[in-house]
Amino acid sequence: xxxxxxxxxxxPNVGKSTLINAxxxxxxxxxxxxxxxxxxxxxxxxxxxxxxxxxVDTPGIHNSKNxxxxxMAKDIAEAKKSVDxxxxxxxxxxxxxxxxxxxxxxxxxxxxxVILVISKIDDTTFDKLYPQLTPFNELQFIKDIIPIxxxxxxxxxxxxxxxxxxxxxxxxxxxxDIYTDKSTKFLVAxxxxxxxxxxxxxxxxxxxxxxxxxFKQKSKICNISADIICEKPSHKQIIIGKNxxxxxxxxxxxxxxxxxxxxxxxxxxxxxxxxxxxRDDSNFVQDIMx
Ligand SMILES: Nc1nc2c(ncn2[C@@H]2O[C@H](COP(=O)(O)OP(=O)(O)OP(=O)(O)O)[C@@H](O)[C@H]2O)c(=O)[nH]1
Ligand SMILES: [Mg+2]
Numbered sequence: 296x297x298x299x300x301x302x303x304x305x306x307p308n309v310g311k312s313t314l315i316n317a318x319x320x321x322x323x324x325x326x327x328x329x330x331x332x333x334x335x336x337x338x339x340x341x342x343x344x345x346x347x348x349x350x351v352d353t354p355g356i357h358n359s360k361n362x363x364x365x366x367m368a369k370d371i372a373e374a375k376k377s378v379d380x381x382x383x384x385x386x387x388x389x390x391x392x393x394x395x396x397x398x399x400x401x402x403x404x405x406x407x408x409v410i411l412v413i414s415k416i417d418d419t420t421f422d423k424l425y426p427q428l429t430p431f432n433e434l435q436f437i438k439d440i441i442p443i444x445x446x447x448x449x450x451x452x453x454x455x456x457x458x459x460x461x462x463x464x465x466x467x468x469x470x471x472d473i474y475t476d477k478s479t480k481f482l483v484a485x486x487x488x489x490x491x492x493x494x495x496x497x498x499x500x501x502x503x504x505x506x507x508x509x510f511k512q513k514s515k516i517c518n519i520s521a522d523i524i525c526e527k528p529s530h531k532q533i534i535i536g537k538n539x540x541x542x543x544x545x546x547x548x549x550x551x552x553x554x555x556x557x558x559x560x561x562x563x564x565x566x567x568x569x570x571x572x573x574r575d576d577s578n579f580v581q582d583i584m585x
Contacts (some may be wrong), residue, residue, distance in 0.1 A: 297346040299462040302374045305384035306398070307331045307355025310414040310445065314384065315339045315352045317445045318455060322556075323475045324352045325485045327492035329500060331355055334363070335584045336370040338476040340469050346459060347467040351378065356398075363574040366584060380408045380461040387442060388418035391427040403436045408461045410439045412454065417444040480507045481585065482556060487521055487549045487565070491534070494545060499533060502526040504573060504583045509564075517557050520564040524573055531567045542567065 303311045307330030316322050316339070323339035325332060331354065339350040351374045354367040375381065381402060385395055402409050411431055416424065424442065431440055439457050443450040475482070484505040492500045502525055509520035523545075525531050535542045542565055550563045573579050 296464065296466055297459070297462045298348070298465040298467050299379035300349045300351060300377070301380045301382060301458055301462075302351040302353060302378045303382045303384060304353050304371065304375065305355065306386070306395075307357055309355070309384045309386040311355070311384050312337075312352050313445045314412070314414065314443070314451075315350050317448075317451055318348075318350055318458075319474055321474045322552075323477070323482075325489035325492070327489060327500075329492050331357060331367075331501060332489075332492055334367055336374045338469075340474050340476075342467070342471045342474070346462060347469065347471065348458065348462060349468065361574040362577050363580050366577075366580050375407075378407060379463060380410065380458060381405075382410050382412055382458070384412045384414050386415055387413040387424055388415040396430045399431065399437070400434065403434070405436075408438050409436055410441060410454075410457060410461075411437050413440065413442040415444060415446070416442045416449060417447045478585075479557065480510055483507060483510070483519060483553050484521065484583070486552045486556065487523070487545065489552075490545045490548045491523070494541065494548075495533065499525065499530050502530060502574065503534070504579075506583055512557070512559070514559075516560045516562055517553075518562045518564075519553065520566070523565055523567045524570045525567065526569070526571055526573065528569055531569050534567050 303315060305311050312324035312326050312333050315324055319339035319341050324337050333352055333354045337352040339352060341348045353371045353374045356371060359365050359368055383399055428440060431437060441450055441454050443454055484507050487505045491503050504524040506522045508522055511518040523534060525534055546563050546565050550561050553561045
């Protein structure tokens with residue numbers, strides 16, 4: 296039996312959460328086209344008869360502006376401690392810059408194995424991408440460079456095999472029928488937040504938090520009430536939309552996903568509340584993150 300921890304890191308929006316979901320085969324982390332979708336460390340556990348790999352999803356690395364950002368930075372730092380492998384993800388559909396090379400170089404001399412993954416290769420060409428990878432070929436500490444596409448299911452199996460080769464012998468560390476460390480309540484709140492990241496524009500979804508206030512599971516139906524917390528009355532209006540149309544759309548899309556997660560019908564009630572500067576309220580931030 297093999298078991299070990301693999302942390303996935305990279306800049307916002309490079310496809311870390313999409314990759315974890317593909318590797319684990321379950322939706323453990325929400326995904327969106329907006330940067331800073333993931334806000335905390337989330338474990339995705341892949342259980343097989345002869346191994347258990349615990350993948351650690353992390354928020355995209357960015358500069359701190361408030362307590363929420365500080366919390367995210369702390370979670371990234373923690374996720375890198377005592378792991379068997381670090382997977383650094385770079386977005387292959389974007390031009391690779393010197394700052395990306397410098398970022399990768401920070402992982403030299405850490406006594407942890409490092410694999411470099413180049414994501415979204417369905418959205419580039421061989422000729423465009425490969426010359427840009429030259430600076431990484433010279434970095435001795437990088438064990439492998441693996442170009443992937445989750446969309447086209449390219450090289451995901453190759454990556455998983457490589458990852459497996461760095462996992463040490465050991466007994467499973469988590470119960471073999473769970474695939475994440477997060478509670479169902481947390482996953483539900485995240486699914487609601489995910490719909491807002493897709494449906495709302497500009498800065499609004501980044502200033503939104505979701506708090507589950509009621510969660511009653513009965514045999515055939517689950518009653519869930521949640522508060523959507525935003526930062527300004529003008530944001531509240533947009534989230535509710537004309538005659539409540541936006542809130543209805545958020546609720547419908549979230550409910551369908553929650554029903555898949557829970558396996559019963561769901562009755563979802565959403566309320567929108569304003570709480571100025573919640574992102575600077577450490578206690579509140581701590582509460583919504585677990
Ligand atoms: N074309 C293409 N897009 C992808 C692929 N994988 C992920 N994406 C898209 O990239 C965007 C970001 O994906 P996420 O998985 O949320 O990225 P992330 O790195 O977790 O982002 P943060 O949580 O903000 O740090 C989404 O719009 C995904 O659909 C891929 O293989 N190909
Ligand atoms: Mg993410």
